[in-house]
Amino acid sequence: MKNKLVFACILGTLAGTAALAAAAGFKVNEQGAKAMGMANAFVAQADDPSALFYNPAGIAFLKGTQVSLGSLIITVPQTEFTGTTSISGNIPLGNGTSPVYEKAKRDIFISPSLYATYSLESMPLTFGLGVNSIYPLAKSWDSSSVFRNQIENIAIKPINFQPTVAYRFDDLNLSIAAGLDVTHTIVTLQKSAYTNSITGGAPYGAYELGELGVDGTATDLGWNAGILWKPRKDLSFGVAYRSEITLHIKGDANFLATTPAGLSAMGIDYTTIPANAIPFTRARFTSTASTTITLPDSLSLGIAWKPIEKLTLEFDAERTGWSSYDKLEIAFDPSSKLNAFNNRPSPKNWKDVWEYKVGGQYAYNKNIDLRAGYAYDNNPIPDSTLGPELPDSDRHNVSMGMGIHNDTVALDCAYMWVHWVDRTSNNQDNMALTGQNGTLKSDAHLFGANITVKF
Numbered sequence: 001m002k003n004k005l006v007f008a009c010i011l012g013t014l015a016g017t018a019a020l021a022a023a024a025g026f027k028v029n030e031q032g033a034k035a036m037g038m039a040n041a042f043v044a045q046a047d048d049p050s051a052l053f054y055n056p057a058g059i060a061f062l063k064g065t066q067v068s069l070g071s072l073i074i075t076v077p078q079t080e081f082t083g084t085t086s087i088s089g090n091i092p093l094g095n096g097t098s099p100v101y102e103k104a105k106r107d108i109f110i111s112p113s114l115y116a117t118y119s120l121e122s123m124p125l126t127f128g129l130g131v132n133s134i135y136p137l138a139k140s141w142d143s144s145s146v147f148r149n150q151i152e153n154i155a156i157k158p159i160n161f162q163p164t165v166a167y168r169f170d171d172l173n174l175s176i177a178a179g180l181d182v183t184h185t186i187v188t189l190q191k192s193a194y195t196n197s198i199t200g201g202a203p204y205g206a207y208e209l210g211e212l213g214v215d216g217t218a219t220d221l222g223w224n225a226g227i228l229w230k231p232r233k234d235l236s237f238g239v240a241y242r243s244e245i246t247l248h249i250k251g252d253a254n255f256l257a258t259t260p261a262g263l264s265a266m267g268i269d270y271t272t273i274p275a276n277a278i279p280f281t282r283a284r285f286t287s288t289a290s291t292t293i294t295l296p297d298s299l300s301l302g303i304a305w306k307p308i309e310k311l312t313l314e315f316d317a318e319r320t321g322w323s324s325y326d327k328l329e330i331a332f333d334p335s336s337k338l339n340a341f342n343n344r345p346s347p348k349n350w351k352d353v354w355e356y357k358v359g360g361q362y363a364y365n366k367n368i369d370l371r372a373g374y375a376y377d378n379n380p381i382p383d384s385t386l387g388p389e390l391p392d393s394d395r396h397n398v399s400m401g402m403g404i405h406n407d408t409v410a411l412d413c414a415y416m417w418v419h420w421v422d423r424t425s426n427n428q429d430n431m432a433l434t435g436q437n438g439t440l441k442s443d444a445h446l447f448g449a450n451i452t453v454k455f
Contacts, residue, residue, distance in 0.1 A: 027320070029355075030072050030416065031113055031132050033448040037401015037414035038359025039373025041314040043302030044238035045361075046228055048410070048452055049115035052130035052164055052179070055240040055300070057226035059117045059128045060166035060175035063454070068115040070450035076107035076138050077420070079391045081147075083438010086430050087194060088146040092205030096430040099438070102147065104388075105140035113450075124168035128179070134160050135185070135295070139389060147388040149194040149206070149433055154389060158185040162224065174229045181222040183245055183295075189214045194433050198261045206433055209255075209262035214289070216251025222295070234306040244324055245295040255285045287336035291328060296321040296352075310363040318357070322350040322380035348385055353378040359399075369403040371414070386425050391440040393423035401448075408454050416446040 032050025035042035042051075046058025049068040081102045089097035113132040120126070137156040141147045164179030193209040222245035230236040257263045260270040260278060266285050273281055302316040329345040359373030375397040381390065401414030420442040427435035 028072070028074075028111060028134060028136060029318075030414075030446055030448055031070075031134070032068070032115075033070055033401060033412035033414045033450040034371070034403060035359075036072075036416060036446070036448045037371035037373065037399055037403075037412065038314065038361060039357045039375040039397055039399045039416070041302065041316045041357040041359035041373055041375070043240050043300045043316050044228070044236045044304035044314055045302075045312065046226075046238060048412075048450075049117050049128070049130075050113070050450065052115050052117070052128050052162055053113075053132060053134075055226040055228055055238045055302070056128065056162075056164045056177035056179050056224060057166055057175040057228035057238070057240070058177075059126045059164065060119075060124065060168035060177065061228070061230075062117050062119055062126060065118045065455040066116070066452060067455075068113075068450050068452040070113045070115075070448065072111040072113070073447040074109040074111065074136075075445045076109055076140075077104065077391075077418075077442035077444045078106050079104040079388070080441040081388070081391075081436065081438055083425075083436055084428060085146040085150075085436045085438075086428055086433040087149050087206045092207050093203055095206040095433075096428060100146050102141070102145050105142065107138045107140060109136055109138045111136045124170055126166045126168070128162075128164040128166065130160070130162035130164070132160050132162075133158050134183075141388060143192070147436075148192040150191060150387055151189070151389040152191045154187075154189045156185065156187055158183060160184075164224075166226075172229070173231065174227070176225070176227050178225045179223065181224055181242065181245060182219070183222070183247070184219045185217065185247060185249075187214070187216045187218075187249065187251065193255060193262070195261065195265065196431055196433055198264065204431065206430075207261045208259050209265050210258040211256045213254050213256075214251060216249045216289075218247040218249040220245050220247050236304045238300070238302040238304070240300040240302075242298045244297045244321070247293045247295060248290070249293060250288070250290040253287050253289045257283045257285070288333040290331045293328075294324040296324045311360065312362075313360045314358070316357040318355045319352060320355070320380070321352050323352045325350045349382055350380045350385075351382070353380045357397075361403075367405060369405070371399075371401040371403070373397075373399045375399075383425060384427055386423065386427060386440075387435065388440075391420075391423065391442060393420045393440070393442075395420050405452075410450075410452040410454075412448075412450045412452070414446075414448045416448075418444040418446065 030036045031053040042054045046055040051058030111133040117128040161182040166177035168175040222243040224242045226240040263270040300318040304314040327345040355377040357375040377395040379392040399416040403412045423440045428437040
């Protein structure tokens with residue numbers, strides 16, 4: 001029973017980490033300020049180096065050498081919660097009973113990007129390299145919050161390298177492209193550890209054990225492809241696909257026992273410790289841990305139309321295959337005390353979803369473009385697995401932007417407001433000490449800028 005308590009805490013911690021590593025509602029599509037200003041409706045335009053992310057076939061229509069350096073600033077959602085959790089109330093035995101109001105900590109996440117393209121003069125062939133961060137995340141709840149047993153701090157720090165080649169069929173005004181996605185991810189997480197029993201039977205409550213931490217990394221490979229067709233000067237069609245990437249996450253888990261219950265869970269007989277030393281006694285338990293998570297594939301379809309010379313309108317639809325994340329299975333070091341709990345999958349049951357985007361660009365004059373857009377993004381997480389580490393819901397994205405350019409330099413900037421539809425959750429489980437009954441509210445503000453130089 002003692003080892004099971006530690007196992008349950010570490011498993012819960014890793015489960016939260018894996019869910020966020022899969023990006024869920026925090027996949028960041030804002031990888032270029034020009035596209036961001038049009039709510040990322042850019043698959044059928046794809047006419048700057050950030051096309052490497054949105055539709056790599058677009059780079060085949062770029063001239064010469066172009067380099068774009070950008071940055072995205074995300075004000076991390078200060079999620080608000082009203083309701084009860086498995087440890088709200090007078091614990092240990094009165095847990096899950098008292099309504100509370102909580103706010104996640106404020107934070108800012110900066111995600112840079114770099115795109116470079118080179119078109120050959122002798123043939124319609126273009127090479128490109130993109131470096132960006134598709135799955136960044138930072139989320140923190142106070143160490144005294146009623147979510148502390150599920151999450152205190154988490155950070156996902158990924159970097160993606162995308163070498164690409166594109167070919168243009170001039171007779172058809174069509175291009176195709178293919179490339180690799182090499183993704184390296186660093187994951188860190190911390191939370192308080194609790195158990196629902198210190199005896200293996202009644203009475204059941206919420207008993208503190210100590211502090212848990214996890215660090216893990218993964219480097220894995222996927223691929224992407226795109227098609228861009230311009231049958232007329234005023235009309236274009238785009239298709240882009242990004243494959244699944246299976247992340248093999250390996251790391252270390254540590255548990256610092258801070259209470260007599262935590263010491264007992266680690267197999268330490270705290271009754272042998274002098275009573276006056278108990279409040280100050282600490283002990284640490286460590287183990288390696290690994291898991292395999294499959295990031296979803298995505299398919300984007302877009303059509304762009306120029307009703308007049310100065311105005312471009314685009315509509316995109318993007319399907320993301322989140323059903324690839326149907327379970328979590330943890331493997332522990334066979335030499336550790338957690339070896340007996342290997343090969344125990346935890347169901348997640350996420351679903352495939354669609355996002356719909358509409359955006360436009362108006363050429364105010366030959367050097368200034370004005371942009372705006374709107375997107376509706378469905379969330380993939382069922383009510384049964386929703387938690388404070390990823391309080392997702394359907395989203396409304398509203399954006400605006402501007403571009404200033406001449407023949408050699410372009411400066412693009414954009415702003416986006418993201419509003420999560422209020423999400424009511426009723427999955428609180430006082431036995432498992434997970435979930436919450438209440439309402440979660442979130443908003444975020446994003447600012448993006450890119451400078452592009454043409455040689």
